[in-house]
Amino acid sequence: MRKRATAKQVAEAAGVSKWTVIRAFTPGASITEESKRKVLETAASLNYTPNLLARSLATNATHQVAVFVDDFANPQKLPFLETLTERLQAAGLVVMLININNHFDHVHALLHADQRQVDAIVLFGTAFRDETLTDHQLGRGMPPMFVLARDSQIDGVPAVVCDAELALKDIVDHLHERGYRRPGFMTGATVLSTALRRRQHFVEFWGKKGVHDVAVLSAEKYSAQAGAEAVRRYLNTTNATDRVDVLMCENDILAIGAIDEMRGKYGLRVPEDMAIVGFDNYELGGSSAYGLTTYEQPRHEMVEVIVGMITGRVDAETVTLPGKLVMRSST
Amino acid sequence: MRKRATAKQVAEAAGVSKWTVIRAFTPGASITEESKRKVLETAASLNYTPNLLARSLATNATHQVAVFVDDFANPQKLPFLETLTERLQAAGLVVMLININNHFDHVHALLHADQRQVDAIVLFGTAFRDETLTDHQLGRGMPPMFVLARDSQIDGVPAVVCDAELALKDIVDHLHERGYRRPGFMTGATVLSTALRRRQHFVEFWGKKGVHDVAVLSAEKYSAQAGAEAVRRYLNTTNATDRVDVLMCENDILAIGAIDEMRGKYGLRVPEDMAIVGFDNYELGGSSAYGLTTYEQPRHEMVEVIVGMITGRVDAETVTLPGKLVMRSST
């Protein structure tokens, strides 16, 4: 069992009371330069460092933020996690990464995070329904919660999202301008409101252009594999003449899977035979093999806002931020 | 400020002492069914839950594991993080994800993790040198440290790695069998011992096949971009007849960047003009656009072992596990 020095031990060694030691480590506390120096010296020699656990208990603030993630298949999570940890750390907060899965569901995670006294909970792209809270009377006394990169369906829980309406408007404008008139949409999940919203807006903006027929392809989950399967089903059941001329996929992973399948198994060209659009601007989509036209979420701004909410600098109200269209060779 | 019920409050409400309340929440504690039921009922009505912070302080065990990551550019991190969080959570441990970067270096992170009293520190693929510990006298009293997916250069700090020797042997055997005789190697970092080792073994096993000339290409970091640049420099400075017939890239990301560049800018075919091998079996490398031959690290086994070390089930000694060669169309 390891032993660390405590404030009391430092106090004895320095010939002061433990409170003086604590003051030496409390910025702005009332203490003379002289005794502060003395304390810091003996503290250094004893290798003393304040115990943040004890401090958290006493101050009722852990400076820990639980981040719930339930979909590690989406590579987009990684850059977001990087930015999120970096900005939170810069604000003096540390991330507790919680993997929501079959063995550790939302309710477990919520209870656990609460018991650990985290300062806030970030639902990062997790599917979290209102009932989870109401069913378990978890609402009261929970740490403040925030939803990142997905709509919040929960009353009083703000979200930070990319503006889907603007995004889809930009995309549809771009496609229309390029001359496409027979659009299709590939969904990855049929239950998520964020997914539904993208599709809704896609259909809506095509409607405004006078195009009222939008084909819908369903992938089973967000993976290249699933995207490939979805497009295969579509191509197998649709005559070449009836096919869409542009397919918007709900994210880049689906799009990449779709492109591979089209080229590899069907010898189709992108964009000549069918144009493809993705979403998220995942690094590999930008490689020359795919040249995927996509839409980039304003990651840094989103993270900045959510960190602001957590630290209280920003009002905790749902924020919608504009992203930007990334045009490449696939359209 | 949120208020949670405490054991004392539950005790008063239930008409017992706070220790009886605690016992009701301590598995195997000495308490009658009767009073346990009574306590649990009033606890539920008051929405009481033990405060893990206080418990950690008293028991000197936080059940938190700090995981240091300094390279979020490598997509391989994500599946590893998924597996790691899942297995640790299954063992009752929770992950504190720490982003090591310019603003928050190893020393900061180490001190911070120590102050938070974490039970263990996992250096996940981070470049961490011996001196960091010795320079700062951090050795004494630190939580136990483990290195995941990279060699440990630190005395007394065990690592869990994929067997590089076996991997490179399998790869070279495979390439030799396929008839390649002019090999090249692309490194992503020249300072990491893991990187050096792969290259060394690559050269060594070719040597055993009687091939003593291995070209070396250096990418500046691990990104598709850097891989593309490295291969561009090579192609621009090497006559077509002098070129390698197979290029092994230190990981799949470099390989994918290299393939894109070769095909896009130079019209070269893979594997006819130059075969390519990667490392890590990253999902997209398996798409039909790349068909990248690669080597897969035994992720689940590695995580299982490191979790075993952390929980003390497994002896804390460096473990080397065999991965497996994934043959595809790029060779």
Place this chain on the structure above:
DNA sequence: CACCTGTTTGCACCCGGTAGCAAGCAATTT
């Protein structure tokens, strides 16, 4: 030198649990 003022310092008590001992109590034994 006494007096006043403002800063340091020490202290009792608190944060919410855990450990281990000793008293309380019922059932069993002699």
Place this chain on the structure above:
DNA sequence: AAATTGCTTGCTACCGGGTGCAAACAGGTG
């Protein structure tokens, strides 16, 4: 009926710090 045994329960002490108040101390003034 008294003694023994074993389970419950309450209590003191403790984990390592933080808060607010009061005592101690300095420095400047009359």
